[in-house]
Amino acid sequence: MTERDAIDDVWDQWHLERPDIDPKSLDVMAAVGRMNRLRRYVDQTLRSYFAEHGLDFSEFDVLATLRRSGGVEGVSAGALLRSAMVTSGAITNRVDKLTAKGLVERSVAADDRRSVLVKLTPEGRRLVDDILLGHLENEERFLAVLDEDERDQLNTLLRKLLVAQGDLRLG
Incomplete structure (x- = not known):
């Protein structure tokens, strides 16, 4: 049973x-x-x-988005907004907090002076890289009870539920 x-x-x-x-x-x-x-x-x-590590989840989310995006120029505030599913004010607040901590910086896009880009500072990149594996191990503990097939099935079902809610690709 x-x-x-x-x-x-x-x-x-x-x-x-x-x-x-x-x-x-x-x-x-x-x-x-x-x-x-x-x-x-x-x-x-x-x-x-x-x-x-002196962060909250929303701050890590911004840092991780910037890190996985891979670009040295940075990411637009709009791209961060689409990734985080929050208001523009919330993104501004997160970026402000991370800027104050010296983990991100803003710059003006070279091709569009009206567009602001956000990028990791060297310290921000180091922090994300330092804590990422521990974060993955933390998440692994939640799914440790499931075998590989069950994890695949869970991912498939959760994806189906999210897509049904309109949570589609970021791009």
Whole structure:
């Protein structure tokens, strides 16, 4: 028998109190509830890890976006905005904080003086490179219970859910 979790108890309580609700609907509620609970565990773990390095997750997200983009000129604020799924004000705030920490810098695009580019400073690049492997190990612990086929299946299902919400490619 599969081990039960807290959401199973919630399912049982709803089924007991509202037997008129289709169990398949309760299964949907259970799946979303599990995603929410897991998100909280992931957030807590990531928050703790990045705090050890003087960052929050949103700051690391900007740094990682800049690092994986690979360009030496930098990335436009619009590209950062598409990557992060937040408001332009939130991106500005993140870039301001990272600039104050000496991890990123702004410059004007050579081909369009109205466009601002954001790029890693050498210190910012070093920081991302220094903490990236620890971050990946941290995430690995969340999926350690799954074998390779289950991880592939999880990725496929999560991708399908995100695409259905309109969360398509960044480019």
